[in-house]
Amino acid sequence: MRLSQYFLPVSREVPKEAQIVSHRLMLRAGMIQQSSAGIYSWLPLGLKVLRKIEQIVREEQNRTGALEILMPTIQPADLWQESGRYEDYGAEMLRIQDRHERAMLYGPTNEEQVTDIFRAHVKTYRALPLNLYQIQWKFRDEVRPRFGIMRGREFLMKDAYSFALNADEARIAYNKMFVSYLLTFKRLGLTAIPMEADTGPIGGDMSHEFVILAETGESAVYCHKDWLNDSLDAGAVDYDADLQPIVDRFTTLYAVTDDKHDPKTCGVAEADLAVTRGIEVGHIFYFGDKYSAPMGAEVMDDSGKSSAVYMGSYGIGISRLVGGIIEASHDDKGIIWPKSVAPFDVGVVNLKADDDVCTTASEALYARLIEAGFDVLLDDRNESAGGKLNTMDLIGIPYQIIIGPRGMASGQVEFKIRESDKRQDMGIDEAFQAMMETR
Ligand SMILES: Nc1ncnc2c1ncn2[C@@H]1O[C@H](COP(=O)(O)OP(=O)(O)O)[C@@H](O)[C@H]1O
Ligand SMILES: [Mg+2]
Numbered sequence: 001m002r003l004s005q006y007f008l009p010v011s012r013e014v015p016k017e018a019q020i021v022s023h024r025l026m027l028r029a030g031m032i033q034q035s036s037a038g039i040y041s042w043l044p045l046g047l048k049v050l051r052k053i054e055q056i057v058r059e060e061q062n063r064t065g066a067l068e069i070l071m072p073t074i075q076p077a078d079l080w081q082e083s084g085r086y087e088d089y090g091a092e093m094l095r096i097q098d099r100h101e102r103a104m105l106y107g108p109t110n111e112e113q114v115t116d117i118f119r120a121h122v123k124t125y126r127a128l129p130l131n132l133y134q135i136q137w138k139f140r141d142e143v144r145p146r147f148g149i150m151r152g153r154e155f156l157m158k159d160a161y162s163f164a165l166n167a168d169e170a171r172i173a174y175n176k177m178f179v180s181y182l183l184t185f186k187r188l189g190l191t192a193i194p195m196e197a198d199t200g201p202i203g204g205d206m207s208h209e210f211v212i213l214a215e216t217g218e219s220a221v222y223c224h225k226d227w228l229n230d231s232l233d234a235g236a237v238d239y240d241a242d243l244q245p246i247v248d249r250f251t252t253l254y255a256v257t258d259d260k261h262d263p264k265t266c267g268v269a270e271a272d273l274a275v276t277r278g279i280e281v282g283h284i285f286y287f288g289d290k291y292s293a294p295m296g297a298e299v300m301d302d303s304g305k306s307s308a309v310y311m312g313s314y315g316i317g318i319s320r321l322v323g324g325i326i327e328a329s330h331d332d333k334g335i336i337w338p339k340s341v342a343p344f345d346v347g348v349v350n351l352k353a354d355d356d357v358c359t360t361a362s363e364a365l366y367a368r369l370i371e372a373g374f375d376v377l378l379d380d381r382n383e384s385a386g387g388k389l390n391t392m393d394l395i396g397i398p399y400q401i402i403i404g405p406r407g408m409a410s411g412q413v414e415f416k417i418r419e420s421d422k423r424q425d426m427g428i429d430e431a432f433q434a435m436m437e438t439r
Contacts, residue, residue, distance in 0.1 A: 001344070001375075003377060004381050006044065006377070007030075010030045020216040022150065022216075022330075023148030023149075025334060026322070031049070037153065045343050049343050053321050054135055061133050061158065064131065064180045065239060066131035067130075068135070069132050069134050072107070073137055073139070074106060075106075075112070076103070078103075082295050091143075092141050108139060109157075110161070112291060125299050128163055128309070129165075131160055133159060135157070137154055138155055138156075160177060161311060161314075163292075163309045164312075169310070170206075170288070171244075174206050174286050175243040175247050178250075188325060188338065190321075190324065191213070192211060193213070193227050195257055195278075196256055206286035208251075211280050212327075214279050214324070223253070223276070224254045225272050226253055281317055282317065283315045284312065285312060285313050286312040287313070290311070292308040292311055334396055335396030338398075342396070343395070344376060346397060346398070346400070348376060349400060352405050358403050358408055361408060362380065364428075396418060399434075401413055402416060411427055411428070413425070413426065
């Protein structure tokens with residue numbers, strides 16, 4: 001992509017309305033634009049990152065055997081009346097009437113909708129276990145939308161729903177999601193700590209929030225200090241094997257949000273306890289027959305007896321993750337994208353677009369990198385060198401190759417790693433090789 005032909009409305013000004021760094025940087029880097037409170041348009045650079053995160057989440061869901069579907073954003077109110085949640089959900093639900101005065105709503109979540117799909121088609125245990133997921137926009141009329149896309153009203157979520165014959169199979173389904181979340185967040189360059197969460201009337205230990213640590217997080221968290229030093233590695237996972245040992249390993253170290261913390265029972269010595277803040281990026285939840293029973297989603301077991309199917313739901317805040325990753329990875333110059341979600345692999349900066357030598361070299365390198373399969377952003381604009389370098393730093397592409405007249409006089413370019421700020425002069429061939437080695 002040539003920056004001269006791209007739409008990248010960057011800004012130097014620090015937006016006043018943005019209270020946290022990720023929101024400021026997303027606005028300054030031209031990734032999003034507010035439409036109304038908590039509702040945003042995604043501009044090309046922001047959308048690219050959003051799509052990369054989405055794809056990683058999708059691949060990791062698929063690896064567990066979950067099947068992707070796509071449900072509508074607008075749902076009929078009847079379904080929610082069946083489950084009993086229509087009144088309970090309250091003001092966060094955006095209620096709509098169509099031209100025939102039928103009550104509809106913009107889905108804040110999809111348990112009812114997916115249960116309706118399930119009950120229409122599945123009648124026997126032979127179709128189980130089943131996990132259906134989607135990546136779809138949600139709307140929740142939050143009282144206080146804030147922090148940009150972190151707590152929006154319209155946001156993109158991956159929501160999966162598992163169906164099982166009994167509580168044992170439901171746990172197996174839950175464990176698969178638990179482990180896949182560890183792998184997903186790791187690929188996104190994040191350490192997300194599973195924290196025991198409220199299970200409501202169901203009880204038990206089958207609800208976890210996955211929280212990344214950040215000073216600007218909305219919830220206070222208490223965790224064992226070892227979580228800070230150690231990004232535990234779930235390693236290679238066989239989803240057909242018993243995953244309970246992995247789940248146990250990741251749930252023995254203490255980690256809870258403040259509503260669950262009790263200094264008397266926490267059992268961690270004060271010196272070993274970290275008190276910090278975090279951002280919830282995922283939430284997994286087992287709720288048994290809470291929806292299947294009232295909605296009549298029943299399956300027959302091998303003795304011919306029908307009973308309500310056991311369900312769980314599993315969310316990942318895909319749009320929130322864009323902000324979460326920035327909170328975890330930035331410096332005073334701008335964003336530092338982990339390679340896995342970077343909008344481009346490498347930026348080529350032609351410092352002097354009206355200089356023939358620089359332009360010829362930049363164009364040749366640009367073509368060669370594309371040929372080798374890299375996604376390249378070439379700054380070919382006729383702008384000040386300083387402004388170009390600032391823009392490249394701001395938008396956080398992991399590698400930069402900077403081509404200027406001074407270096408070119410001796411055939412040298414500068415290869416720069418955004419994260420460490422390590423710079424090295426080298427020939428163009430070497431810079432190309434250095435990129436090849438980043439794969
Ligand atoms: N208002 C929001 N804006 C952006 N992401 C959200 C919002 N609400 C929830 N999410 C994301 O969706 C995931 C699943 O949502 P859920 O657990 O149902 O939300 P909550 O904990 O707010 O009830 C959350 O872990 C979070 O990452
Ligand atoms: Mg939650």
